[in-house]
Amino acid sequence: MRVIFAGTPEFAQVALAQLQAAGHTIVLALTQPDRPAGRGMKLQASPVKHYALIHGIPVAQPRSLRLDGKYPEDAAAAQALLQAAQADVMVVVAYGLILPQWVLDVPRHGCLNIHASLLPRWRGAAPIHRAIEAGDTQTGVAIMQMDAGLDTGDMLLVQSLPIASTDTTGSLHDKLADLGGKMVVQALAQLDTLVPVPQPTEGITYAHKIEKREAAIDWTQSADSIVRRIHAFNPFPGAATLLAGESLKVWAASVSDAPPPAGAVYGSIVALATDHIAVAAMNSIVNIAQVQRPGGKRLAVADFLRGCDVQPGMVFESAHDVPEAH
Incomplete structure (x- = not known):
């Protein structure tokens, strides 16, 4: 034809x-x-x-x-x-x-x-x-x-x-x-x-068309919802969060079977493992597996942790209006 x-x-x-x-x-x-x-x-x-x-x-x-x-x-x-x-x-x-x-x-x-x-x-x-x-x-x-x-x-x-x-x-x-x-x-x-x-x-x-502003992770949502958005926004625009004032893109994550500790603040790091960062969400824990810093490349959590001082108790915050991690 x-x-x-x-x-x-x-x-x-x-x-x-x-x-x-x-x-x-x-x-x-x-x-x-x-x-x-x-x-x-x-x-x-x-x-x-x-x-x-x-x-x-x-x-x-x-x-x-x-x-x-x-x-x-x-x-x-x-x-x-x-x-x-x-x-x-x-x-x-x-x-x-x-x-x-x-x-x-x-x-x-x-x-x-x-x-x-x-x-x-x-x-x-x-x-x-x-x-x-x-x-x-x-x-x-x-x-x-x-x-x-x-x-x-x-x-x-x-x-x-x-x-x-x-x-x-x-x-x-x-x-x-x-x-x-x-x-x-x-x-x-x-x-x-x-x-x-x-x-x-x-x-x-x-x-509806994806807007970059949608990419900010809201840690008060359920772990299921957060992980779905991380998957949905990979590769564009990339789910974004803040840690110690620095913008991070989160490219891979999963939902943990474990509930968050009693009294855990939404977005707080509740545990560090060799392959993930465990973060408290509304009803469960999000295990972050891959991140990206501004100007850097995508990193497995193990590589990211070797280059950053990240400790349990630190809190991920909403990343509205933060610079992009390219």
Whole structure:
């Protein structure tokens, strides 16, 4: 098939590679404009753009696709490209721009979207983060025929995937990206026979975009909730806390079976072990296993403790408005 691909991050690039490997002709790749990133804030191309350039796929980076929006010249140029591409279908994966109706109408078979959740649960921008944060035990991928709504289109394929207690957004992202790529290849192969199924009207939830301010660990919460947030915010934005006035990112943790000592202050260190720091939370203990100091690299707790004077009784505090640990 002649495919227009619209996507930006690594999650999308995985699907693009699988579509090309399956023999489809990628006639155009739409992706977000280059953005400043890294310590030097130099302009960086998206993973989709990197892949497309290496494989000789034409790339377009409109700032908007709205013909009546802020950048009508970008939208008009994109419209000309899309119409000239004579595509059979458009595959959209974490693109980052709203698609007006005119875009949905261009390809012969419309636009298919890979969404990393079991719709209608976790419509929106951050379904992987929110599923882990909420303590969901399963998630999955939906291949959806796009309409003008926010992740509201009829579903062509759905496949579930268990969420392990040790999964982070990073690990689950990789599993779902691979699954999504395989499923969209399957959907294109069966496009003439698949029957679109409307999404259920019950169980709708929204996965709102992750904000950096959410990363501050609140030690008055339950240990389960804290550990879920640590996993959900790995690798972005990283769960943050303060110890002796210094910002720390916490990258790995687990819930202890032991209750906190009577009278223990929330956030206080109740024990030190070779592989973890035991911290009191609302109803249990959080065992911190991996941390990162500002400007440093991720460290196992054993390595961190060798370089810091950390003692039982010290208290982790909320890290609102603290510098990032890069």
